[in-house]
Amino acid sequence: MSATTDARRTSGDSSPRLPQPKVPVRGLRRFDRFVPNSRYTSVLVTLALLIATFGVGSMRYRGFFSGQVVLNLFIDNAFLIVLAVGMTFVILTGGIDLSVGSVVALSTMIAASLLRSGWSPPSVIVVVLVVGTTLGLLVGLVIYYFDVQPFIATLAAMFLARGLCYVISTNSISITDPFFVEMANARIPLGPGLRISPSVLVALAVVIIAFLVLHYTRTGRTVYAIGTGTQSAMLMGLPVRRTKIVVYAISGLCSAIAGVLFTFYTLSGYSLTAVGMELDAIAAVVIGGTLLTGGSGFVLGSVLGVLVLGVIQTIISFEGTLSSWWTRIVIGALLLVFILLQRVLTPRRR
Amino acid sequence: MTSPISTSRVSGMLRDALRSRLIWPVLALVALLVTNVIKSPGFLSIRIQDGHLFGSLIDILRNGAPIVLVALGMTLVIATRGIDLSVGAVVAISGAFALSIVGDAPDPNDLGVVLFAVGASLVFALVLGSWNGFLVSVLGIQPIIATLILMTAGRGIAMLITEGQILTVSSAPYKVIGGGYWFALPASIIIAAALFILVAVLTRKTALGMLIESVGINPEASRLAGVSSRVIIWTVYTFSAVCAAIAGLMISSNVTAADANSAGLWIEMDAILAVVLGGTSLAGGRYSLTGTLIGAFVIQTLTTTVYSVGIAPEITLVFKALVVIAVCLLQSPRVRGFSGRSHRTPPPVAGVAAGASTPAPSPSMPAAQTKATM
Numbered sequence: 001m002s003a004t005t006d007a008r009r010t011s012g013d014s015s016p017r018l019p020q021p022k023v024p025v026r027g028l029r030r031f032d033r034f035v036p037n038s039r040y041t042s043v044l045v046t047l048a049l050l051i052a053t054f055g056v057g058s059m060r061y062r063g064f065f066s067g068q069v070v071l072n073l074f075i076d077n078a079f080l081i082v083l084a085v086g087m088t089f090v091i092l093t094g095g096i097d098l099s100v101g102s103v104v105a106l107s108t109m110i111a112a113s114l115l116r117s118g119w120s121p122p123s124v125i126v127v128v129l130v131v132g133t134t135l136g137l138l139v140g141l142v143i144y145y146f147d148v149q150p151f152i153a154t155l156a157a158m159f160l161a162r163g164l165c166y167v168i169s170t171n172s173i174s175i176t177d178p179f180f181v182e183m184a185n186a187r188i189p190l191g192p193g194l195r196i197s198p199s200v201l202v203a204l205a206v207v208i209i210a211f212l213v214l215h216y217t218r219t220g221r222t223v224y225a226i227g228t229g230t231q232s233a234m235l236m237g238l239p240v241r242r243t244k245i246v247v248y249a250i251s252g253l254c255s256a257i258a259g260v261l262f263t264f265y266t267l268s269g270y271s272l273t274a275v276g277m278e279l280d281a282i283a284a285v286v287i288g289g290t291l292l293t294g295g296s297g298f299v300l301g302s303v304l305g306v307l308v309l310g311v312i313q314t315i316i317s318f319e320g321t322l323s324s325w326w327t328r329i330v331i332g333a334l335l336l337v338f339i340l341l342q343r344v345l346t347p348r349r350r
Numbered sequence: 351m352t353s354p355i356s357t358s359r360v361s362g363m364l365r366d367a368l369r370s371r372l373i374w375p376v377l378a379l380v381a382l383l384v385t386n387v388i389k390s391p392g393f394l395s396i397r398i399q400d401g402h403l404f405g406s407l408i409d410i411l412r413n414g415a416p417i418v419l420v421a422l423g424m425t426l427v428i429a430t431r432g433i434d435l436s437v438g439a440v441v442a443i444s445g446a447f448a449l450s451i452v453g454d455a456p457d458p459n460d461l462g463v464v465l466f467a468v469g470a471s472l473v474f475a476l477v478l479g480s481w482n483g484f485l486v487s488v489l490g491i492q493p494i495i496a497t498l499i500l501m502t503a504g505r506g507i508a509m510l511i512t513e514g515q516i517l518t519v520s521s522a523p524y525k526v527i528g529g530g531y532w533f534a535l536p537a538s539i540i541i542a543a544a545l546f547i548l549v550a551v552l553t554r555k556t557a558l559g560m561l562i563e564s565v566g567i568n569p570e571a572s573r574l575a576g577v578s579s580r581v582i583i584w585t586v587y588t589f590s591a592v593c594a595a596i597a598g599l600m601i602s603s604n605v606t607a608a609d610a611n612s613a614g615l616w617i618e619m620d621a622i623l624a625v626v627l628g629g630t631s632l633a634g635g636r637y638s639l640t641g642t643l644i645g646a647f648v649i650q651t652l653t654t655t656v657y658s659v660g661i662a663p664e665i666t667l668v669f670k671a672l673v674v675i676a677v678c679l680l681q682s683p684r685v686r687g688f689s690g691r692s693h694r695t696p697p698p699v700a701g702v703a704a705g706a707s708t709p710a711p712s713p714s715m716p717a718a719q720t721k722a723t724m
Contacts, residue, residue, distance in 0.1 A: 096494070142675070146682040149632050151433075151494075155619055156674040163667030170664050271664075275615075279502055292495050325509035325610075332503025339495055 042289030042342060043301040049287075049334075050304055053311045061318040067194045073310040078199035079104070079258040079265060080309070083281040084288070084302040085210045086254025089247045091285050092214075093226045094294030095150035097248065099139065100255040101277035102161035103132050105270070107259020109165045111180075112173035112269025121179040129256045135161065136252015140245035154248075158278070165271035172270040175263060183264045199261045206257060210299045219243055227294025283331055284309055287338050308334070374680045375627045375644045378673060382651045389659055402531045406654065408539075414650030415542040416441070416597035418643060420617055421624040422549055423590030425642045428625050430583050431566045431634025432486060432493035437594035437621060439504020440478055441614025444471040444595035445602030446511040449519050458521035467524070472595055478504075479591025483584035497587075501618070508610035517608040528604030538600045545593070550639050559637075562586065566634030620649055623670075627677050648673070 058065035074081070083100050090097045107128045114124045135157060143153045175181070187195035214220035222243040225233040234240045263269065288305030290297025312330050386393040386406070396405035420437050427434045451467035452458050478500060485496035530537045553559030564572040565579040573579045597617070602608045626632060627648055628641025652673060656666045 142679070146679050148678045148682055151632065152622075152626055152674070152678055155622070156671045156678070159619075159667045159674065160671035163665055163669075163671060166662070166664030167668065170662075279498070282498065283502060286495065292492060323509075323514060325506040325514065328506030329503045329510070332499050332506065335495075335499045335502060339491055339499070340489070343489060343491060 039296065042338070043298055043304065045341060046287060046289055046301055046304045046308065046338075050308050050311065053308065053315065057311065057315045057318065061315075064314075064318060067191070069314065071190070071194055071196050071200075073307050073314065074200045074203070075197045076265075076313075077306050077310045078197070078203040079261040080277070080280060080284065081203040081303055081306050082206050082254050082258040082261060083277065084284040084306050085206055085299055086251035086258075087278075087281045087285050088288075088290055088297060088299050088302045089210070089214070089223060089254075090150070090251045091282075091290050091292055092223050092294055092297055093244060093247050094230070095143070095244075095247065096154065096282070096292075097136075097139075097251045098151065098154040098278050099135070099157035099161055100251065100258070100281055101274045101279075102158045102165070103135060103252060103255035104259040104262055104274040104277055105165050105272070106135075106161040107132060107256050108263045108266070108269040108273055109168045109173070109271060110269075111260065111263045112175050113168050115175055115177045115180065116173055121177055125260055128260055129253060132256025132259065133249050133253040136255070137245065137249040139252070140248030143248065144241055144245050150248075162271070168271075169269075170271060172268050174268045180264060180267060184267050197264075199264050202257065202261060206254065207299060207303055214299060219246065223247060224295060227291075227296070229295075280309065280331075283335055286342075287334055289338070289342070291342060372629055372638070372641050372644060374677050375629070375641065375648055378627075378677060379644060379648045379651060382648065382655050386651075386655055386658055393658070398534070401534055402536075403534050406658070408536065410647065410650050410654050411539045412536040413654070414647055415536075415538040416600050416614075417617065417620050417624060417650060418542045418646045419545060419593045419597040419600075420590075420621040421628075421642045421646045422546055422639070423586075423593030424618075424621040425625050425628075425630055425637050425639060426549070426553070426562060426586040427493070427590045428622075428630055428632060429562050429566045429634060429637035430579075430586055431569070432583065432586070433497065433622065433632070434482065434587060434590045435494065435497040435618050436478070436482060436500035436504055437590060437597075438614040438616065438618045439501050439508065440475055440591050440594040441598035441601060441617055442505055442508040442608075442610050443478065443511065444475050444598035445613050446508045446517065446608040446610055447471040447474050448524070448599055449517045449602055449608040450511050452521050452524055453517055453519040458519055459523065461523045464521060464523040468527070468599060471599065472592060475591045475595030476588055479588035480584065482591065483587035486587060487580045487583040505610055508608075508613075512608055512610045514610075516610075518606060520606055524603050525606060526603070528600040528602070529606075538604070541596065541600070545596070546639070546643065553639075563635050563637065566637075621646075623674055624649055627674070 054065075054070075063069075083104070087097060087100060110128050110131060111124050114127060115121070119127075139153050139157045142148055143150050183198055186198055188198065188201070189195050214223065222233065222238045222240070225236065225238055226240055226243060230240060262274065266273070284305035285297070285302045286292060286305070287308055288297065288301030288303070290301060309331060312334075313327055316324065316327055316330075383393075390406075393406050396403055396407060398404070420441070424434055424437065448467040448471040451470055452463060455463040455467075457463065482497050482500060485491045485499070486493050489496075526532075526537055527541070528538050532540050553562065561572070561577050561582055564575070564577055565582050569579050569583075594614070594617075598614060601613055622632075624645035625637075625642050627645030628638055628643070630637040630641060649670070652669060653666055656669055661669075
């Protein structure tokens with residue numbers, strides 16, 4: 001069949017990414033020719049959904065269709081974008097990281113308590129980043145050396161990080177440090193009436209770096225290779241062991257960065273903050289078209305996923321009469337739609 | 351004078367015990383209990399007051415009942431190579447649903463109303479569970495993602511039922527489920543024990559348990575062998591949701607309130623930990639209900655111990671994490687390889703080397719058989 005030979009030919013060229021096995025589900029084969037390149041399809045569908053939900057919002061609400069609403073999506077979700085980027089790395093290798101929400105909470109607690117005891121802001125940020133990365137690194141080492149499943153190891157890390165928050169303090173600590181307050185209130189003008197916060201720049205920098213790492217470095221290609229098939233990656237002589245550990249360290253680092261951005265956003269440290277944020281991150285990654293089995297997906301897709309979640313929240317706040325719990329139900333429904341979509345677009349893999 | 355046979359048998363038993371998957375959780379449980387006894391010597395005593403049994407051990411059993419129930423359902427799900435993340439949400443939904451029915455009734459103390467509320471929320475759980483089962487068995491979605499949908503949306507549904515409030519209803523018959531006594535024992539212990547025994551008998555005295563394990567070990571092969579794996583997978587998810595719903599009824603009845611946000615928060619994690627501590631692999635297949643029971647009580651005793659030793663209760667999570675890490679590491683293949691490497695007999699590969707026509711009896715076969723019967 002021509003579709004399969006086409007797929008084989010395109011996968012044979014020297015594309016930077018590893019080729020995906022492109023065997024369409026039986027019965028859907030005849031639809032395959034309408035799908036130009038199914039590697040990008042789910043991302044394109046997410047983009048279409050983003051435009052559609054934004055369009056619906058613009059038509060229904062006065063003042064929704066404005067540049068600042070779009071920029072607010074980035075301002076309000078900068079930390080979630082960074083989290084989703086880290087999660088994308090882990091999920092691409094076929095793993096999962098449940099600890100990210102707790103690490104965000106731990107980061108806010110460490111930052112708030114160190115600032116209260118008079119540390120300078122740069123050293124505080126360095127400490128937070130080092131702690132997050134170390135925790136991620138330890139999780140990676142445990143997963144690799146002791147063959148513990150990622151689900152259980154990151155679950156233990158989630159409990160550990162959350163518990164350490166309580167060890168630091170059970171009360172909310174507010175931040176009065178001038179630098180942090182400045183970062184929270186600063187707005188960078190982009191044009192008439194358009195402003196972004198410094199956090200957005202940090203988040204975009206993380207996205208760009210992650211994109212470059214995933215697509216233009218050996219580590220990035222190994223990440224995709226592990227997700228497609230750990231055995232074959234090992235047989236190809238790729239550094240599977242190192243990459244698997246590094247991926248969790250990256251996720252820990254991203255969680256710590258997200259934690260710092262979250263303190264810029266809330267100006268406080270609190271043990272019970274960011275409960276369930278790991279679910280938002282996973283949902284964003286899935287809606288962004290990354291396969292939870294690993295091997296297929298893009299960082300930019302995850303960013304789109306975060307923006308979709310943000311648009312839904314904005315619509316619900318514009319509606320006013322809708323209660324906040326509808327957000328969760330809508331996110332659940334969206335997850336379902338995208339998972340079914342992935343099921344249709346991609347072959348069953350063992 | 352001891353004969354060499356008996357000493358070797360004793361050491362063999364010791365070795366078997368050490369190699370058993372349950373040894374570490376049992377040791378952890380014993381260590382926790384000993385810690386408690388050292389801290390407060392009256393820990394193990396059980397006294398009778400007003401015809402009811404009281405004591406720390408009874409408290410552990412009673413507070414552990416919801417975890418045991420959820421972990422029971424989770425064990426069967428994990429045995430089929432699945433996982434159910436939605437149980438916490440189901441706990442919240444069932445408590446909210448039952449209490450909203452009881453609260454809307456003209457007389458909350460009417461037994462009929464309470465029975466109707468309990469029945470209705472169990473039916474609701476059946477629907478939620480079969481939704482999970484449908485996604486996993488019919489649509490073939492990975493269990494962790496399929497149940498993630500309900501985990502995310504479930505608390506929203508629970509808040510929809512309670513309209514964002516914390517429902518508080520005082521109803522004497524409803525209070526019995528989580529806080530009442532039957533035959534001198536807390537009712538929740540009896541409910542959990544009855545369900546546990548029911549599952550143990552159903553899966554171990556019939557072929558059901560074996561079928562569940564076969565689905566977990568290789569779904570495709572068991573389907574080809576005539577096992578209706580789709581029905582079995584569907585059933586275990588439904589059962590898991592029903593177990594979670596009963597746990598939800600217990601929790602909401604114990605505090606006579608339904609809190610959509612915090613009821614059953616992280617109970618799915620506790621349940622999964624209980625199953626893993628009990629030696630059931632997340633990769634599916636062989637499962638141990640006894641192990642799950644021990645695992646659940648390790649978690650509950652740990653919580654109680656942290657309270658009784660006088661550590662701030664907020665730090666429980668740190669200890670939980672340390673115990674999980676320790677037990678997981680001890681159970682991991684690498685560490686187990688240090689202790690039991692020499693005892694593992696490789697499976698006989700008869701027929702491959704000898705050719706297809708006349709499979710020669712492998713010399714290692716009798717040895718393997720005696721090992722198995724020991």
